[in-house]
Amino acid sequence: MTHLLHIDSSPRGDQSHSRRLTREFVEQWKRLHPSDIVTYRDIGHNPVPHIDEPWIAAAFTPPEQHTSELQEAIRLSNQLVDEFLAADVYVMGVPMYNFSVPSVFKAYIDQLVRIGRTVAFEPDDAAHVYKPLVLGKKMFVIEARGDSGFESGGRYEKMNHHDPSLIAVFEFIGVTDITFIHVEKSEYGEEKLTESIAHAQTQIAQLVSTHSQEAEGQ
Numbered sequence: 001m002t003h004l005l006h007i008d009s010s011p012r013g014d015q016s017h018s019r020r021l022t023r024e025f026v027e028q029w030k031r032l033h034p035s036d037i038v039t040y041r042d043i044g045h046n047p048v049p050h051i052d053e054p055w056i057a058a059a060f061t062p063p064e065q066h067t068s069e070l071q072e073a074i075r076l077s078n079q080l081v082d083e084f085l086a087a088d089v090y091v092m093g094v095p096m097y098n099f100s101v102p103s104v105f106k107a108y109i110d111q112l113v114r115i116g117r118t119v120a121f122e123p124d125d126a127a128h129v130y131k132p133l134v135l136g137k138k139m140f141v142i143e144a145r146g147d148s149g150f151e152s153g154g155r156y157e158k159m160n161h162h163d164p165s166l167i168a169v170f171e172f173i174g175v176t177d178i179t180f181i182h183v184e185k186s187e188y189g190e191e192k193l194t195e196s197i198a199h200a201q202t203q204i205a206q207l208v209s210t211h212s213q214e215a216e217g218q
C-alpha cells in the first residue's frame with residue numbers, strides 16, 4: 001500500500017490550475033489503487049508560519065534539552081516532518097511566482113529541512129558533510145505558470161528559479177526522483193492554455209498509470 005502526500009500551495013480556489021491538476025492526479029491514482037492512503041495539506045489556504053528565532057533555537061538544541069517553550073516552537077515542524085517521512089509519493093501543486101515558488105511553499109521547505117530529521121550533518125566526513133535522510137521517495141511537482149520559455153534553451157531559462165531550487169533542496173534531503181508537470185501560458189488566452197492543460201493531463205495519465213503500478217510492486 002502506497003501513501004501519498006498531496007500538497008497545494010496556490011492561494012486561489014477553483015481558478016487554480018495547479019490545484020485542479022493535483023486533484024486529478026490523486027483522483028486517478030485512487031481510482032487505480034483505492035486502498036492507497038492520501039494525506040492532504042492545503043498550505044495555500046492554511047499557510048505554515050515562517051521559521052523564527054525560537055524555532056531556530058529548538059532545531060539546533062538536542063530534543064532531550066528542550067524546554068516547554070522550545071518544544072512548542074518546533075511542534076508544527078515535527079508534525080510536518082513526520083507527515084513527510086510517512087509518505088512514499090509526493091504530489092505538490094506549486095505555481096511560479098516571480099520566477100520562483102510562492103513564499104508559503106518556501107516557508108514549508110524551511111519547516112521540513114531539519115538536521116537530524118531530514119538531513120544528517122557529519123562534519124568529520126569531508127566528502128559527505130550532509131547526508132540525506134529521506135530516501136526511496138518519488139515526487140511529482142505540478143507547476144502552473146502564466147508564461148512559457150522557462151525550459152532549458154528557452155528565452156527565460158536563466159530566470160527560472162523555481163524548478164532548479166526545488167530540485168536542489170529536495171535532492172539535499174534525499175528526494176532525487178522528481179518529475180515536473182507544467183501547465184503554462186495562462187496569460188496567452190484560452191486556446192493556448194487549453195492546449196497546455198490537455199498536454200499536462202496526458203502526462204498525468206501516463207505517469208499515474210506507470211508509477212502507481214511500480215509503487216504497488218515494491
Ligand SMILES: Cc1cc2nc3c(=O)[nH]c(=O)nc-3n(C[C@H](O)[C@H](O)[C@H](O)COP(=O)(O)O)c2cc1C
Nearest residue numbers: 010012016017018095096097098099144145146147
Ligand atoms: C504574484 C504572482 C506572480 C507571478 N509570477 C509569475 C512568473 O514569474 N512567471 C510566470 O510565468 N507566471 C507568473 N504568474 C502567473 C501564475 O504563475 C499563473 O497565474 C498560475 O496559473 C498560478 O497558479 P494557479 O493557477 O495554480 O493559482 C504570477 C502570478 C502571480 C499572482
